[in-house]
Amino acid sequence: MGKIEWAMWANEQALAAGLILLTGGIVGVGGMFRGWEFAAYSIAAGVFVCLLEYPRGKKNKGTSVERTGQYCFTVCVKAFGPLTRNYYVRAFIHAAIAVPAGFMLATVLGCVCLGIASLIYLGAAISGEKWEPILPRTETRKAVGESIKQPPQNPPPRPPAEMRRKRAEDLEGAAYDNPIKVSTNDE
Incomplete structure (x- = not known):
């Protein structure tokens, strides 16, 4: 079995925690509960955590799927360098x-x-993981093969190429006599 990547779990948990903090803060401020200042702090903290955790990091295998619209957040998180890439720092920030x-x-x-x-981020840091951004690929697309340029003419299932009947148009110039050809001349 493969090694568990703890950072993926921590990212999802922290994003959910940020949303829960934001919601609880809105409830606390809206209800004017005693100590509503802590609720106002939770709104700000929830927004900060959501902005920090929205961009997913790249998996070790490189099979990560980015979230919708995460590119601008990725650039911002990447700009802070070791403060956001190091999971020891993230663990400490979230605990504080x-x-x-x-x-x-x-x-x-x-x-x-x-x-x-x-x-969970502390566990990821201990196992040696770090945040790597998912950036758009700059690879050029491979040329389309000849078989793809000419789509199949008959529906599946198709017999192998050597078993297929050849069309008269495909033979071009080959001597082809139709033995069943009906003569139109009345002799």
Whole structure:
């Protein structure tokens, strides 16, 4: 079996935690709960975590699928260099962000989820993973093969090429006498 890539799990967990923090913060501020300042902090923290975690990193195999519209976020995250690529730093940032959200009931679930994401990022860092951006490929497309330029004329299933009947138009200049040809001359 292959090695588990912990960073993928941590990315999904942290993105969900950011959304939960944002939602809990909106509930706390909207309801004017006691300690609503922590809820306002959770809104800002949730937005920050979502912006940081939205771009997926490249898998070791290189088979990652990017999220819709992640390119502009990838450029921003890539610009911060080791602060965002190193998973030890991400684990510490998420743990530090999670602490103030634990002081209010509306945001405590986001705090716990972000703490779990921090632990998963710590596991990813210990196993030697780091964030690599998924950038658009600059490969040139291969030329279309001859068989693709001429699509098949008959529907599947098709017999092998040597078993197919040849059309008269394809023979071009070959001597072809139709033994069943009906004579139109009345003699």
